[in-house]
Amino acid sequence: MPQPVTEKLAILADAAKYDVSCASSGSNRKNTKDGLGNSQGMGICHTYTQDGRCVSLLKILLTNYCIFDCAYCVSRRSNDIKRAAFTVQEVVDLTINFYKRNYIEGLFLSSGIFKNTDYTMERLVRIAKKLRTEHKFNGYIHLKAIPGASDELIHEAGLYADRLSVNLEIPSEESLKKVAPEKDYASAYQPMNFLAESITGYREEKKTLRSAPTFTPGGQSTQLVVGATPEKDYHILHLANSLYQEQQLRRVYYSGYVPISNDQRLPVLKSPPLVRENRLYQADWLLRSYGFNVDELVDEQYPDLDQEVDPKLGYALRHPEQFPVDMNTAPYELILRIPGVGVKSAQKIVQARRFGKLRAEHLKKIGIVWKRARYFLITADSDFRWLGFHPEHLKQRILSEQAQPKFSPQLSLFG
Known part of the structure; x- marks a missing residue:
């Protein structure tokens, strides 16, 4: 008997909550006379744009089936959980129906990896393409760019999505190999570099040719899991800073590790390190908007941010x-x-x-x-x-x- 869409929605919306790289800042896609949706609209509070607007997004996974067995991930292959997978048309229908009921302003779509990376990425792209071309949907779309997917698929995704994100997840390749031995940094950096070059190229083309298509107007982002591995804030912030400068990322998101297994490769935590997560966001904001550099906030002598005070106050007290x-x-x-x-x-x-x-x-x-x-x-x-x-x-x-x-x-x- 086929799994009801409502049951799939319950499973895959819950699984998506672990992905925090979700914001609609940086895009101003407008509606057209024969179109549907607008990424500038107001709605239910799910996320905030850079200028403070509250934008609601349907945040789901395409599937929580996954060929990988990452120790920190609830959807890992060996985890005994209830599985589900949407069809392409089901996600399209859900998005349109939710939008028409004024529940959402856009779509945040991630996925586990089933079969292989290109197979998964192709379905993510088809969903965005159907929404844009068949339904004239002009609301916000954020897609995951699957590490290892072909440049052709990543490029096509950029033509339909407002933002793409490639998640590094673990703040060092050494730690990544311990908790997710099937993954590597090269597979993640390849689409990041491709997107950085493509975004720059399309922006330059837009300056001379108004009819040039938009390409990922909201830029790209990534997520780093904090607390699952032993990296200090010093290492995490230096990594984030390099991603901003070299890959031109719009945002780096920090996700406090949620204890979900008894895997011996992971630390024993009673709860997610939420204060540390918050301090990293504050430090990140100082790097991007206040002219600070990483070594002014943390250094080898003080490699972790003070959890009692915000990083700016900590800097002032040390200087x-x-x-x-x-x-x-x-x-x-x-x-x-x-x-x-x-x-x-x-x-x-x-x-x-x-x-x-x-x-x-x-x-x-x-x-x-x-x-x-x-x-x-x-x-x-x-x-x-x-x-x-x-x-x-x-x-x-x-x-x-x-x-x-x-x-x-x-x-x-x-x-």
Whole structure:
């Protein structure tokens, strides 16, 4: 008896939750008069774009059957779980039906590997092609680029998908060989390099030929599993940084290892390392948007990020020679390094001080996190140097302030 689509959906949507490389930033595909869907729309909260819009995606696997036996993966060949596989048409129908009911704005489609990589990749491409050409679907589509698949299939996927992702999974090839001996870095880097060259080529062509087709407008991304193998944050962030610079990745996603087996090759964890995952995301953001380099955040002496404080605060505490920063004279790049000051706030500060000396009240109105930032800056009326810059004491002071309960204004009158 054929497996009902609803049962497949329950199995394959649950299996897809372990893949975190899912965001729709970087694409602005628009609808057409005879089309369906729009990647710019609002919907159910599943993921956020770079500009803060909430976009809902149907996030599923094509199948959880897999020829590989990766120790960290719930869909590994040896795992005793219920299996399912969609047909190409079933995924197309689900996407269209979910969109028409306003449940989703797009599709995130990954897959286990059944038969071989090209067999799987060809089906992923057919789904995207059917949605685009037969249904005129202009919503967001994120596909997995299967390591080992042919360049021809990867290229065709790029013509229909807004984003492609090639997951490295494990942060070093040495560790990958231990927990997934059937995989290697060469198979993953090959499509990454091919995509990087193709994306650049199509962008250059678009500058001179408006009718040139779009190719993966949302770029490419990857996922790194954190905590399943012994790599330090220093190694993970250097790898991520090289992927941004050399393969031109749009995003690197970090996924705290979820304990799913008793395999002796994996560490014994009670729960996923979520704090570490969060710190890596924060550090990644500093690399991409704040002008930091990896060695300023972690080094061989301190190879892991401080889990008690965010990386920016950790940097400031380790570099007392750079602080406090005079808000009325310091360059923009130095203001960006103050804990509690974001990119937009730094831009507003540089603009505002052209009209007069900045005071504490001005910075609060601009929107900086004053409780954290005040120890690292000087204004026309505020200077905390009298406290002395003792990193450990200052760290504990900030942590204790963050831990204090917040009372309503009415209650505080009776304090």
